[in-house]
Amino acid sequence: xxxxxxxxxxxxxxxxxDGLKLPDVKETSLFPTSTLSDAESYDRFxxxxxxxxxxxxxxxxxxxxxxxxxxxxxxxxGPIGTGMLxxxxxxxxxxxxxxxxxxxELWWQRRHDVTLASYQEWIVSGxxxxxxxxxxxxLAILIVVGLAQIIxxxxxxxxxxxxxxxxxxxxxxxxxxxxxxxxxRQPALQASANSYERQLGLDDIPIKVQDVGGxxxxxxxxxxxxxxxxxxxxxxxxxxxxFTLDEKEVVVAHELGHHARKHIFKGVAxxxxxxxxxxxxxxxxxxxxxxxxxPEAVPLGLLALVVLSTVALPLQNVITxxxxxxxxxxxxTLTQDPQDAEGLFKRFTYAAHADPSPPTWSYILLxxxxxxxxxxxxxxxxxxxxxxxx
Amino acid sequence: MVFxxxxxxxxxxxxxxxxxPDPNRHPIRVVVTDDLHRWRLTVxxxxxxxxxxxxxxxxxxxxxxxxxxxxxxxxLIKGRSPLSLHDFFASYIRFTTHLHAYFFFxxxxxxxxxxxxxxxxxxxxxxPERQNRWKTLFRIFLVIPAALIAGTLxxxxxxxxxxxSYDDQSSxxxxxxxxxxxxFFLISVLAWFACLARGRAPHGMRDLFAYGLRYSxxxxxxxxxxxxxxxxxxxxxxxxxMPEEPRPVRLEVDDDLRRSRLTVFFRxxxxxxxxxxLILWGIAAAVALIVSWFATLAMGRTPSxxxxxxxxxxxxxxxxxAYVTNVANPFPGFVGTPGTYPxxxxxxxxxxxxxxxxxxxxxxxxxxxxxxxxxxxVLFFVAIFGWFVGLFLGRMPxxxxxxxxxxxxxxxxxxAYLFLLTDVYPYSGPWDFAPPRxxxxxxxxxxxxxxxxx
Numbered sequence: 001x002x003x004x005x006x007x008x009x010x011x012x013x014x015x016x017x018d019g020l021k022l023p024d025v026k027e028t029s030l031f032p033t034s035t036l037s038d039a040e041s042y043d044r045f046x047x048x049x050x051x052x053x054x055x056x057x058x059x060x061x062x063x064x065x066x067x068x069x070x071x072x073x074x075x076x077x078g079p080i081g082t083g084m085l086x087x088x089x090x091x092x093x094x095x096x097x098x099x100x101x102x103x104x105e106l107w108w109q110r111r112h113d114v115t116l117a118s119y120q121e122w123i124v125s126g127x128x129x130x131x132x133x134x135x136x137x138x139l140a141i142l143i144v145v146g147l148a149q150i151i152x153x154x155x156x157x158x159x160x161x162x163x164x165x166x167x168x169x170x171x172x173x174x175x176x177x178x179x180x181x182x183x184x185r186q187p188a189l190q191a192s193a194n195s196y197e198r199q200l201g202l203d204d205i206p207i208k209v210q211d212v213g214g215x216x217x218x219x220x221x222x223x224x225x226x227x228x229x230x231x232x233x234x235x236x237x238x239x240x241x242x243f244t245l246d247e248k249e250v251v252v253a254h255e256l257g258h259h260a261r262k263h264i265f266k267g268v269a270x271x272x273x274x275x276x277x278x279x280x281x282x283x284x285x286x287x288x289x290x291x292x293x294x295p296e297a298v299p300l301g302l303l304a305l306v307v308l309s310t311v312a313l314p315l316q317n318v319i320t321x322x323x324x325x326x327x328x329x330x331x332x333t334l335t336q337d338p339q340d341a342e343g344l345f346k347r348f349t350y351a352a353h354a355d356p357s358p359p360t361w362s363y364i365l366l367x368x369x370x371x372x373x374x375x376x377x378x379x380x381x382x383x384x385x386x387x388x389x390x
Numbered sequence: 391m392v393f394x395x396x397x398x399x400x401x402x403x404x405x406x407x408x409x410x411p412d413p414n415r416h417p418i419r420v421v422v423t424d425d426l427h428r429w430r431l432t433v434x435x436x437x438x439x440x441x442x443x444x445x446x447x448x449x450x451x452x453x454x455x456x457x458x459x460x461x462x463x464x465x466l467i468k469g470r471s472p473l474s475l476h477d478f479f480a481s482y483i484r485f486t487t488h489l490h491a492y493f494f495f496x497x498x499x500x501x502x503x504x505x506x507x508x509x510x511x512x513x514x515x516x517x518p519e520r521q522n523r524w525k526t527l528f529r530i531f532l533v534i535p536a537a538l539i540a541g542t543l544x545x546x547x548x549x550x551x552x553x554x555s556y557d558d559q560s561s562x563x564x565x566x567x568x569x570x571x572x573x574f575f576l577i578s579v580l581a582w583f584a585c586l587a588r589g590r591a592p593h594g595m596r597d598l599f600a601y602g603l604r605y606s607x608x609x610x611x612x613x614x615x616x617x618x619x620x621x622x623x624x625x626x627x628x629x630x631x632m633p634e635e636p637r638p639v640r641l642e643v644d645d646d647l648r649r650s651r652l653t654v655f656f657r658x659x660x661x662x663x664x665x666x667x668l669i670l671w672g673i674a675a676a677v678a679l680i681v682s683w684f685a686t687l688a689m690g691r692t693p694s695x696x697x698x699x700x701x702x703x704x705x706x707x708x709x710x711x712a713y714v715t716n717v718a719n720p721f722p723g724f725v726g727t728p729g730t731y732p733x734x735x736x737x738x739x740x741x742x743x744x745x746x747x748x749x750x751x752x753x754x755x756x757x758x759x760x761x762x763x764x765x766x767x768v769l770f771f772v773a774i775f776g777w778f779v780g781l782f783l784g785r786m787p788x789x790x791x792x793x794x795x796x797x798x799x800x801x802x803x804x805x806a807y808l809f810l811l812t813d814v815y816p817y818s819g820p821w822d823f824a825p826p827r828x829x830x831x832x833x834x835x836x837x838x839x840x841x842x843x844x
Contacts, residue, residue: 074650076709076720076731084663085653085721092656131659138663 004273011266011273014326015333022377023384027356030346030376042353045108047362053101054310060097061303064090068299069289083145083295084138090302091137095130102126112353115216139166141298144279148293155292156283160276167275168226168268175225178233181208186239192249193232193256196334200260206231207252209239219243219351221251223258226268230259243347246340250331257330263323270319278308313365320368328370328378336386338379345375416622417516418611420487420604424497424510426593428585433495436582443489446503454482458614465526465615471518479614480515481505487513487607490544494574495581495591496599511600513607521618533613535775536621539793540609542767543602545572573764574602577818580757594633597819598761601625624789625796625820633821638738638812641708641799645732647791649719649780657777660721661714667724668710675703679809686748686810697740700809702726708735708802715769716776716786717794733795735802743813751810758804758816765797772797796820 027036068086075082106122109115117125143162147155184190184207193207212220212235219238225231232255238248258264282292285304289297332341349356349372356372363371370378432439461475471479485505491497497510507514525532577595584592608621653660682696692700706726712718712733722731747754772794776786803816 071650071652074653074720077723078725081721081723085660088660088663089652089656092652092659096655127659131662134659135662135666138666 004277007269007273011269012322014322014329015261016326016329017385020381020385022374023380025373025377025380027373030373031349031356035350036356039349039353039355042108042112043355043358043362046105047358047366049101049105049108050366053098056097056101057094058306058310060094061090061299061306064093065299065303068302069296072296075295079149079293079295080142080145083141083292083298086295086298087137087141087302088134090299091133092130095126095133099123099126114218114351114353117215144292144301145295145298148291152293153283153287153291156276156279160272160279163275163279164268164272167271171224171264171268172226172229175229175231175233178210178224180211181233182211183207184209184234186245186248188245189239189248189252192245193252196253196256199334200256200330202256202260205256205259208233209236210234211236213237217351219348221255223255223264226264230264232256232259237351243344244340246335246337247344247347250335250337250341250344253331253334254327257327257334258323260330261323261326263327266323270316274312274316278305278312281308317364317366317368321370324369325374325378328375329382332379332382338383341379342376345372345379348372416608417519417617417619418483418604418608419514420600420607421512421514422510422596422600423512424491424591424596426591426596428495428498428589428591430586430589432498432500433582433585436493436495439500440489440493443492443501443503447486447489450482450485454479454614461615462526462529465521466523469523469526470520471615473518476518476616479611479616480513483515483607483611483614483616484509484513486610487511487603490574490603490606491599494578494599494603495585496596496603511603513604515611515616519617521615525618526615529613529615532620533609535771536605536609536612536623539623539768539771540602540606540621542573542771543764544574544606573761573767574599576760577764580760592818594817594819594821595761597821601820622789623787623793626792627789633817633819635814637803637817638741638814639704639799639803639806639816640736641733641795641802642736643733643792643795645718645786645791647785647788649716649784649786651781651784653719653721654716654777654780657714657716661710664710664713664722664724668707671703671706675700675809682810683748683751686743687745690745691742692740692810694740697811701737701806701811704737704802704805704809704811705735707805708733708798711769711798711801712794715773715794715798716780717772717791717798719786733798735799735806737806737811741812743810747813748810751808754815755804755808758807758818761816761818762801762804765800769794769797769801 031039068090071086071089072082075085077085102122103119106115106117106119110117140163144155144159147159151158184193190207194204197203197205208231210233216235217237218235220235221238222233223230224233232252234248234251234255238251243251282301282304286292286297286301289300291297292301328341332338335341348354354372355362356376358367358371369375457475457478461471461479464475465471481504483505484507485501485503488497488501488505488509488511491509491511492499492501499510501509577598581591581595581599584590584595605621605623611617612619612621678696678699682692682700685696686692703726705728706722706724709718709722709726709731712731713720713722718731718733720732728734728736772790776790776794779790780786800816800818806812807814807816
C-alpha cells in the first residue's frame, strides 16, 4: 500500500504551480444563454443514456455471472478455450444489450450534427470493434486461465505484470493502428510545432493529420506513442475554419505538452497501479467458484472486472483531468497566448455541445478532461500570474 | 401419359416382389444406371456435340418462361399444377438433367431432345399433388436458398436450363453463362481429361455430379411448382455408393443437430481467436510439411512425429470449419485432439507412399483443389443458411448439416493428401453417411452399374 502511495505521489507531480487558484468565472459571461441551454439539454440526454447503459451493463453481467457457467456445455475445448468462450459470450451479451443505448446516442449526435456516421456504418464498425474485443479478451483469458492452471490463485502477480507489459506494447504500437494519417501540410503550423519542440527539449515529433471528415464534425487531437513512435495526430476538423492559426498552435502545444510531460508513459504506470491490485481482487472474488483455473469462474470474474472498473472510474477521471490540465498549462506557457486558448476552449464547447459546467456527479463520473469553464479559468489564471510576475 | 402406372401382372415366382415406395421419398429423384464407361471419341468432342442440345434448350426455355407464369396462376387458383403443364415441366427438367449429365461426363449416351425417360442419369418425377397456396404464392422467394446452392454447384436451373424469374426473360443468356462459370463446369474440365485418358469416368466425380443434378432438378422442380416439397440437400439421402478402396481419411459425425442460439449469433466473431491460432499453427505446419516432404521422399514414409503433428492440424481445421459453418455446435479446443468433437476425421497412421506421387504432390493435388473450391462455395451457403435456421429454430437441418459435413470431409481428404498423410487421392463422391454395404454372396460381387442414387 505504501509503495502504491509513493508511486502515485511521484506520478501526480505536475508543472502546474502549487496552490494555483482559478478565478471564479461565470459561464453566463462567456456564452449566450441559448448556447448554455442547448449544451445543457444535449448533455443531459448523453448523461442519462450513459447512466442507463452502465446500469444495464452491470445488470447483464450480474445475471451472466449466475447463468454463464451453463454455457460450459457449449464448449468442447479445455479450460482455456472454454474460458475464452464464456468471456466472449459475456461481452457479446453486453454489446447486444447496449446496442439500443448506443443507437440512441448516435441518433442524438446526428440530430445535433456532431457525427456524420450512418446507423449502418455505426453498427458495422461496432461489430468489427466487438471482434477486436473478442480477440483481446481471448488473449487475456489465455494469460489468466493459463497462469491459473500452473500457479493457481497467484496468477494475478505475473498476470498483472503481463497486462501492464501489453498495455505498454499497445501504447507503443497505437500510432501504427490509427488509419488515414497524412503529413501536416500547413508550413506555418509546422514551424510553430518545431519551435515548441525545441523549447520543450523534445526530439522531432511528427505531426500527422487524420482525415475524419466523413465521420464527425467534432474537433479533436491526440498525442500517441512512446519513445520512437511518438507523434501528434490532429483531426482534419481542427485544421479547417473557423479555427485560426493561433488556436491551432494552442492545440499542437497542448499535445506536445503531453509528450513533454511523459503522459503516455505515466498513463501506463497508472494502469499498473490499478491493474495489479484489480487482478488480485478478481483472484480473491473468483475463489468461491474454484478460482480462475476453473472456466466457470470467468463470468464472475467478468462481473468483478466491470464493478471494479466502474468504482475506479472517478479516480481514473481525476488522473486524466489532472494530466489534461497540465498539458493546458504547458500550452499556455509555450504559446504565451491565453486569449486564443480561451477562444479555442469556447469553440470546443460550441462544436461538441458540451456543458461548460456540468453537474458534480456527471463531472466525477464522466469528465475525462477539465470542463470548458475550468480550462478558460486556467487561461485567465495563467494570464493573471504572468501579469503579476515582474 | 408419363405417369400412368404400367399394367399390373402377377409377378413370376422367381421374381422378387417389388417393395412399395417409401412414402417419405422426395417426389423428384435422380436414378443413376451409368456404368462409368466413356467413349473417347464423343468425350473429345463433347463440347461441340452438345451445341445443338444447348440451342434446343434455349428455345424450349422461352416456352417454359411463359408456361411458368400460367402455371403459377393456375396452381394458385386450383391448389394443384395442371397435369399437362406438370408433364411439360417434368420433360423439360429431365431434358436439362440429361443434357448436363452428358455435358459434365456424368453419362455417355447422346440424350434425346424430348427428355425421354431411361437416360443413364435420369429424373423420376411423381404426378402432381395438392400444394400449399401460401408456398405457391411466395415460391419465387422461398426457392432462393436452394437456388444459391444449386447455382454454386451446377450454375443454372434444372441442371442448367432456365432460372428466369417471371419478369425477366432476358436473363436467359446470363443463365447459360452461369453454367460455364459453375463449380461443376470446372470439375467437368478435369473429368474430360480423366475420361479421355482412361475411357472411364471417375466414380466419385460421377456421383458428385449426380448429387448436384439431383439437387438442381429438385430445386427447379420446386420452382416450377412440380411439388411443394423443399429440395433435399442431404448427400446421404439416398445413400451413394461407397468408394471401392478403403479410405485412410474418414469423417465421423456425432452431432445432435441442436444449436445454441447465442453462440450461433456470435459464431463469426467467436471464430476469430480460432482463426488467429489456425494461422499461427499453419505457419508451423507449413514448415513441418517442407521437412516432411523431404523425409517422405527419402524414406518412402512420413515420420511418425510429423504425421501426428500434421494430422492434428488437419483435425483442428475440421473442428474449426465445422464450428464456424454451424455444422457442429460446441466451441472447439485448440489442439485438434481426436475424440473431443462431434465432427472429426479419423486418419490412419503413416504408411508407405509412392515416391513419385510425393515428388509431384502439389501438382497432383490441383484437381482436388478445384473440387474443394466448389464444395467450399457450397459450404459458405451452408454456413449462411445454417446461421439463420440455427438462430430461429435452435437446430440445424439434417440435410444442410450433412451437406456441410460432406464438404468438410472432402477438404480434410485434400488436406491430408497435400500434407503427405496419405497418398490415396481424395474421393469426391458423397459417401460419408452411407450405411455399410450389405454382405453380398460372391456371385453378386460382379460390377453392378446401377444402384447409385436410386
